[in-house]
Amino acid sequence: xxxxxxxxxxxxxxxxxxxxxxxxxxxxxxxxxxxxxxxxxxxxxxxxxxxxxxxxxxxxxxxxxxxxxxxxxxxxxxxxxxxxxxxxxxxxxxxxxxxxxxxxxxxxxxxxxx
Amino acid sequence: xxxxxxxxxxxxxxxxxxxxxxxxxxxxxxxxxxxxxxxxxxxxxxxxxxxxxxxxxxxxxxxxxxxxxxxxxxxxxxxxxxxxxxxxxxxxxxxxxxxxxxxx
Numbered sequence: 001x002x003x004x005x006x007x008x009x010x011x012x013x014x015x016x017x018x019x020x021x022x023x024x025x026x027x028x029x030x031x032x033x034x035x036x037x038x039x040x041x042x043x044x045x046x047x048x049x050x051x052x053x054x055x056x057x058x059x060x061x062x063x064x065x066x067x068x069x070x071x072x073x074x075x076x077x078x079x080x081x082x083x084x085x086x087x088x089x090x091x092x093x094x095x096x097x098x099x100x101x102x103x104x105x106x107x108x109x110x111x112x113x114x
Numbered sequence: 115x116x117x118x119x120x121x122x123x124x125x126x127x128x129x130x131x132x133x134x135x136x137x138x139x140x141x142x143x144x145x146x147x148x149x150x151x152x153x154x155x156x157x158x159x160x161x162x163x164x165x166x167x168x169x170x171x172x173x174x175x176x177x178x179x180x181x182x183x184x185x186x187x188x189x190x191x192x193x194x195x196x197x198x199x200x201x202x203x204x205x206x207x208x209x210x211x212x213x214x215x216x217x218x
Contacts, residue, residue, distance in 0.1 A: 061207070
């Protein structure tokens with residue numbers, strides 16, 4: 001069974017940074033694209049970015065609103081994918097999900113507020 | 115970037131109804147389309163991948179079809195557990211705006 005467990009959410013001040021983690025199990029992590037998706041309160045799902053399989057440093061792709069501020073990386077030895085978020089604004093507030101191999105994590109809430 | 119649209123935005127239906135949701139892509143995406151179901155306060159769940167492949171453990175009343183720029187999700191006989199929001203997604207990237215299926 002695919003399991004994805006996110007962590008690292010919390011309250012962040014505008015302009016601040018935060019790193020989210022997602023630990024995966026139940027599938028061959030090294031073969032999987034790992035994707036981050038977010039959902040602002042009361043809104044739809046928004047693709048954030050993904051990291052393809054086969055290398056720890058990419059290739060990666062990002063949605064326009066986060067390009068240049070967010071970095072996705074992976075540690076195949078730990079079955080973990082990371083989302084490093086920088087220069088955060090209120091528009092980045094929401095639940096952040098990790099998804100891969102037909103499964104979704106439970107999400108972690110990031111709130112950007114002073 | 116590929117733009118995804120869905121219709122209708124809201125669909126009111128009754129238990130037992132056959133329900134169809136349409137997703138359109140702004141350019142051809144082959145069969146690289148997934149459908150997800152989300153209930154309030156819960157994480158989404160994958161229903162369909164690669165346009166027509168039903169995810170393991172998903173009830174057989176769910177089916178997907180289409181290729182290129184037009185895709186459909188069909189629920190053959192709507193059940194109480196199916197009232198939710200449905201999203202299409204292009205290949206680990208862009209989502210449609212969602213279709214709310216609610217009770218008529």
